[in-house]
Amino acid sequence: MPTPSHLKNPLYFDFRAARRVPESHAWPGLHDHPVVDGGAPGPDAVPVVDLREAPAAAVDRVARAAEQWGAFLLTGHGVPAALLARVEEQVARLFALPAADKMRAVRGPGDACGYGSPPISSFFSKCMWSEGYTFSPAPASLRRDLRKLWPKAGQDYNTFCDVMEEFHKQMRALADKLLELFLKALGLTDDQVSSVEAERRIAETMTATMHLNWYPRCPDPRRALGLIAHTDSGFFTFVLQSLVPGLQLFRHAPDRWVAVPAVPGAFVVNVGDLFHILTNGRFHSVYHRAVVNRDLDRISLGYFLGPPPHAEVAPLREAVPPGRSPAYRAVTWPEYMGVRKKAFTTGASALKMVAATAEAEAQAELPSTATIISSR
Numbered sequence: 224m225p226t227p228s229h230l231k232n233p234l235y236f237d238f239r240a241a242r243r244v245p246e247s248h249a250w251p252g253l254h255d256h257p258v259v260d261g262g263a264p265g266p267d268a269v270p271v272v273d274l275r276e277a278p279a280a281a282v283d284r285v286a287r288a289a290e291q292w293g294a295f296l297l298t299g300h301g302v303p304a305a306l307l308a309r310v311e312e313q314v315a316r317l318f319a320l321p322a323a324d325k326m327r328a329v330r331g332p333g334d335a336c337g338y339g340s341p342p343i344s345s346f347f348s349k350c351m352w353s354e355g356y357t358f359s360p361a362p363a364s365l366r367r368d369l370r371k372l373w374p375k376a377g378q379d380y381n382t383f384c385d386v387m388e389e390f391h392k393q394m395r396a397l398a399d400k401l402l403e404l405f406l407k408a409l410g411l412t413d414d415q416v417s418s419v420e421a422e423r424r425i426a427e428t429m430t431a432t433m434h435l436n437w438y439p440r441c442p443d444p445r446r447a448l449g450l451i452a453h454t455d456s457g458f459f460t461f462v463l464q465s466l467v468p469g470l471q472l473f474r475h476a477p478d479r480w481v482a483v484p485a486v487p488g489a490f491v492v493n494v495g496d497l498f499h500i501l502t503n504g505r506f507h508s509v510y511h512r513a514v515v516n517r518d519l520d521r522i523s524l525g526y527f528l529g530p531p532p533h534a535e536v537a538p539l540r541e542a543v544p545p546g547r548s549p550a551y552r553a554v555t556w557p558e559y560m561g562v563r564k565k566a567f568t569t570g571a572s573a574l575k576m577v578a579a580t581a582e583a584e585a586q587a588e589l590p591s592t593a594t595i596i597s598s599r
């Protein structure tokens with residue numbers, strides 16, 4: 224009998240059947256930097272922003288976290304724990320679908336959405352120990368896209384779409400709230416926040432993309448990698464990690480990976496490259512990666528916010544110090560993705576490639592992806 228075509232797909236790798244990590248999935252250089260516990264008190268404790276705090280205190284915490292870490296744990300955000308539990312249950316159900324069903328929705332080359340490794344994987348010859356599914360939660364596309372996984376619709380399909388629709392509604396509102404907090408953390412007054420919105424319509428036009436990750440348990444977790452070190456390219460991301468930790472943030476001086484503790488009900492918020500540009504480098508994007516473990520499957524979910532494809536993102540006037548010129552030129556998201564692709568192949572920093580001047584470049588001094596992922 225001929226091999227079913229989905230099993231010939233090079234993206235298909237049966238993690239469950241793997242008794243060892245094959246060369247194709249073994250990454251060198253994973254232990255070049257120490258890993259420290261970001262859940263223990265001290266200088267490596269991942270900052271926490273609790274939205275139940277007094278607004279001025281929350282603004283202050285966001286400012287410090289975005290300037291010093293490019294990430295923080297968000298608690299007290301008001302998205303009900305019961306909804307998050309239903310979301311995680313649905314994500315687990317999607318990944319438990321038979322391989323043939325999942326491969327029907329496989330991401331084609333250049334596609335934004337679909338099943339399989341995330342777009343970043345195309346820059347590396349090694350494979351990651353994970354499966355992913357990217358989709359737009361916007362009502363216009365959600366139900367259409369999910370029919371690839373569940374062609375006959377039915378109960379599982381409906382439940383998945385209902386839960387994701389509700390999650391998107393709540394997250395999109397939370398994103399608006401957080402955007403305002405970020406702008407205030409930059410020092411903008413209420414009036415300035417309103418006039419930025421009137422001029423740029425950031426909140427109004429911001430788009431959301433969801434990327435689900437499944438990291439199967441791994442027989443040799445020290446040789447494998449769930450998700451390669453990267454910065455997110457958009458404005459900011461909410462990451463929901465299940466009770467199994469695995470997310471690590473990169474920090475400098477000394478270079479180290481900070482393991483983000485799994486805090487039930489909390490989101491990790493990451494600053495992305497386009498927000499780095501919007502804030503003229505005041506808030507910096509953060510390198511992060513996901514590791515796998517021996518005994519437990521892990522799932523995580525990224526809710527990515529960014530501009531619509533045609534929008535030019537340039538530093539906010541209010542974020543540029545008086546008498547200075549903006550550190551970055553204007554770019555659209557698709558244009559920036561093109562720059563980043565070039566950066567990956569040459570080992571350069573994409574942010575430096577869109578720096579406005581050499582002086583600004585020095586100001587925006589950042590490690591290139593190559594420094595972090597290939598210093599072997």
Ligand SMILES: C=C1C[C@]23C[C@H]1CC[C@H]2[C@@]12CCC[C@@](C)(C(=O)O1)[C@H]2[C@@H]3C(=O)O
Nearest residue numbers: 341342343357432434453455456457527
């Ligand atoms: C809206 C987004 C943001 C994407 C691309 C697209 C959908 C999937 C996102 C991710 C998720 C995994 C890491 C990353 C680096 C990847 O390869 O795919 C992300 C990327 C980005 O932040 O650039």
Ligand SMILES: O=C(O)CCC(=O)C(=O)O
Nearest residue numbers: 434436464470513523525
């Ligand atoms: O699995 C994680 O915790 C990280 C997820 C992530 O970084 C992503 O989806 O971009």
